[in-house]
Amino acid sequence: MAIINPTEDLGHVYTEAEFAFFALEQAIKDKSNGVKSTGGTLYAASKITADRAVWKFREDHKPAFSISSIVGFAHLTTPNSVCIFRKLTKFI
DSSP: OOSOOTTSOTTOOOOTTOOOHHHHHHHHHHHHTTOOOOHHHHHHHHHHHHHHHHHHHHHHHOOSSOOOOOOHHHHSOOHHHHHHHHHHHTOO
């Protein structure tokens, strides 16, 4: 969820440089407009926020341990699941 962007083509290949910024931006926009965000939007926004916090911690504190993020949604689903995700989040 922290990487999936439902506005991308179904064949898009994601890299470690991409995050689902659209979800965080949408949640912030919804809040400022007094609109209730969908559960999918809030979940994706929370994932990117958590990932950002972990990577900032790593950069600031340089811990003696490794940090890994798992993008399970992208690995465990089919292109059809992304279509379902798009419907649930109502972005497309």
